[in-house]
Amino acid sequence: MFRLNLKIALRNLWKNKGYTFINIAGLSVGMAGCILIYIFISYQLSFDQQYANKDRIYRVVSYWKYSDGEEFQNGVPRPLAYAMRNDFSQLEEVAPLQRGGGVVQVMDEAGRVKMKTDETVFYTDPSFFKIFDVKWLAGTPEQSVTEPNTVAISRKTAIRYFGDWQQAIGKSIVFKQVNQLKVSGVFEDQPETSSNPIQILLAYSGFKHRQLKEWGSVSSGTECYVLLKEGMKPADLAGTMQAFIKKYYSDDSDVKQEHFFQPLSEIHVDERYGNFAGKTTSMREIYGLAAIGLLLLLTACINFINLATAQAIGRSKEVGIRKVIGGNRKELLTQFFTETITLSFFALLLACVITEAVLPALSGLFKDELNFSLVNQPALIVFMFALVLFVGLLAGVYPAVVLSGFNPVLALKNKVNVGNSGGGSLRKVLVVMQFAITVVLIAGTVVIVQQMKYMREKSLGFNSSAIAMAYLPNDSISVTKFDIIKARVAALPGVTSVSLCSVGPSSSDNRTSNFSYNSTKDMDFMVNTKAGDEDYFKTFGLSMLAGRPLAKSDTLKELVINETLMRKLNIVKPEDAVGQYITVLGEKVPIVGVVKDFINKSLKEGVSPIVLYNAKNSMSELAVKMDTRQISTLMPQIEAIWNSYYPNYVYSSSFLDDHIRAYYESEVIMGTLLKIFAGVIIFIAFMGLFGLISFVATQKTKELAIRKVLGATTLELVNMLNSSFIKLILLANLVAWPVTYILVSRWLSGYAYRIDLNLWPFMVAMVISLLITVLTVSLRTYQAAMANPVNALKNE
Amino acid sequence: MITLKQIEKYYTLKGAKSYVLRHIDADIQKGEFVSIMGPSGAGKSTLLNIIGMLDEPTYGSYKFMDQELSSLSERKRIEIYRNHIGFVFQAYHLIDEMTVEENIEVPLHYKNISSSERKSRVADLLDRFQMVAKKDLFPHQLSGGQQQLVGIARALAPQPLLILADEPTGNLQSAQALQIMDLFRQLNKDEGITIVQVTHSEANAAYGNRILNLVDGVVTNNS
Known part of the structure; x- marks a missing residue:
């Protein structure tokens, strides 16, 4: 029986080539997405698992x-x-x-x-x-x-x-x-x-x-x-x-x-603690990706269900005959599942090809060594077969139940009406669901893109462009050479300003210290300490609210505090802060100025309370601001000067801009992934809609012909078919908006600096979903509406 | 073999009962060849479907081989049906995606007959209907008469006691129709298979030994 079922399944798939193609294309793209996500997640979860005592x-x-x-x-x-x-x-x-x-x-x-x-x-x-x-x-x-x-x-x-x-x-x-x-x-x-x-x-x-x-x-x-x-x-x-x-x-x-x-x-998946490899992937990201994988699969399955039930009318005669000659429901269910599982299997083969083709790009995006090898990953084979079974059963269960439930007498007379019975409304629900998922993804992507743009363009409170940060060794001998190196680099033509410092204004390397103010007891919060010399403010373009920048000094003698610290100390006017004393790093020193707040970490976090001080032995970097056009000629010269003073050390430098960009690497990855998966889901939904509208058009051939005989124009007919789908898509938007709002607000709340959520992302998602629908429906129905009504009516 | 008592079939439309069959009483003995006749809409096909267990009467008693059907479970009914009843249709109703050979074989699959037994029965039927050369063709590659032969072969495959035929020659040219009717007579005479056919044609009805006349759901003549 299985062999015969399989043979019939293959013949049926071949007979409805268009339907088969749409199904396999949609499914395989969805499956490929799932396999890729599986490979990525299993790679992330394989960290540190190679040891015998791992548990x-x-x-x-x-x-x-x-x-x-x-x-x-x-x-x-x-x-x-x-x-x-x-x-x-x-x-x-x-x-x-x-x-x-x-x-x-x-x-x-x-x-x-x-x-x-x-x-x-x-x-x-x-x-x-x-x-x-x-x-x-x-x-x-x-x-x-x-x-x-x-x-x-x-x-x-x-x-x-x-x-x-x-x-x-x-x-x-x-x-x-x-x-x-x-x-x-x-x-x-x-x-x-x-x-x-x-x-x-x-x-x-x-x-x-x-x-x-x-x-x-x-x-x-x-x-x-x-x-x-x-x-x-x-x-x-x-x-x-x-x-x-x-x-x-x-x-x-x-x-x-x-x-x-x-x-x-948990070392690799808990981003709150770091690790020596500097690589973590939070469980939140892993769950997020798993959810996207599931959505992908769901949209693909919805296509399958929609097309199969729509096509059920064509299969009703076969079901009728099989029932009349003794087939019972169980046998029919087996037959339909054979078909869907066969189809999923073909989709899997294509999905493997897609996976193989896309994997290098994914590896590049995550900067990880991912590979698709069935020999080394037996679990992957199990996963893929589970995927085929899952898709085959999930996508097959509804059509199979509907088809096998036909009354044989009605089925033989072609009188079962899938369009107006339960099947039709289920199909509508599924289309709404599918497009709701699409809308959520489009709107979510738009929000992420907006937030990324905002973060790129948000004023950081300092100037980060064309500033190179060169490492300085700070043992006692090396420190004595700081001034001469600074002077020689500053003298290079094209260098605007040079500063010795511990770190730039924004850095992932943050040193904190306890401190006291107007009391012998430490305050109940820590301050971020940054060392910078007298040129620090000029080099990074920091602006003062009151007082003056730090003066030239070799040891800690005075402080500049930032606005946030001032507020945390309950000082209202910046002028009042100047002249106060703070005990920090073992010294009681006066505040000489208040600097306007600048973003000292990523935009996800708020501004820390900061003290700036000038002390040579805390310096470990040389910040060089230069003319953008001369960067390429200046960098080797700086390196040469550096090497002439520190022959036994290894020179390294980076640009402040690159450093800041690195904070948002996970957002860039997330954004890229969402764009890709939104694209894929749009594609799958489009395929599904195209297939569905094809069946509706065929089913309505007679109705269209009669309307045409009664005087309707082609355009009116296309509009008529469009309007029913447009209603569904609008409904999908209504469903999707609150979901999107909740998800997106939660994501944005992770950023101290974030965009105000406006209507735009929702509008964009609606327009895109409507456009796709109108385009698909019009394309397909125009053909049906153009047909000569005589031919359609003659068949009756 | 078949005993129908007070069979009624009606549909309720907006509170009003619309009768298809009324007070049908009939007995069909083993080995009979019965023709159900009557004008369009008289309920002939409905009666045949009830006999064939594809449809259920709204009221009344139907005994098949002395078993009251309404008292049987679905599983048991399918069991009886699979083993004893074969259907032949006006529009042949072959499965388009299957070859002649496969179409004949399908009911045997449902009876869980072993592969070798299936092969030999199908080969016998193909041989008997002289269709061996056509066994790998699909239904649309055959003439109407040939398709109906396949339909009959398929009905015979599970070796039923009863064949129900709904206008078996309705779509055929007269020469082919004669051939099919001869075949039915032969099956009835030589193999003792009980046949119930629905027909419009007096000529076809003449092949049988009894006619059940049906007008507006009522048996008017049972001779």
């Missing part, structure tokens, strides 16, 4: 609760790891993972420097490898990360330094000019899907820091991993943690500090 590995993270907010940090105080090793008996292993960095020099046989690179290194101890089962090609963790004078490197790094990993063992490198390190281990490269991109590994015993024993300072460069004992849950450790926190933190502070055990699987 018992946790990262210790930090959390602070302030009076006006909270903060999440991947870092922990530096002494925490070893304290935890002593205090927690429930932990099998505890390992610190400390990030560091510096210039690495690789020597050749003769002892000359053959390579000089700026590298990120990690410090840890052998217990790290009892937690994470990393394969070692040569050496052992005990040999390599116990002694301060040894180093272990990844296979890729070994090849980069020495040409061949087998030759790396025993060779030496120089780290930070002075540390001679011997390569004593080579480990296998960590996959792309790792949150700890370790290339160079040093012993934790060699890590030096002046706050090594300090519990009050937390850096995002200090992480701690633990391996829970078999059968333990993080909840079992809560009591020990309470005692631990009590033991190491004073409780007279207003700030409440806590540590949590974060499961390994």
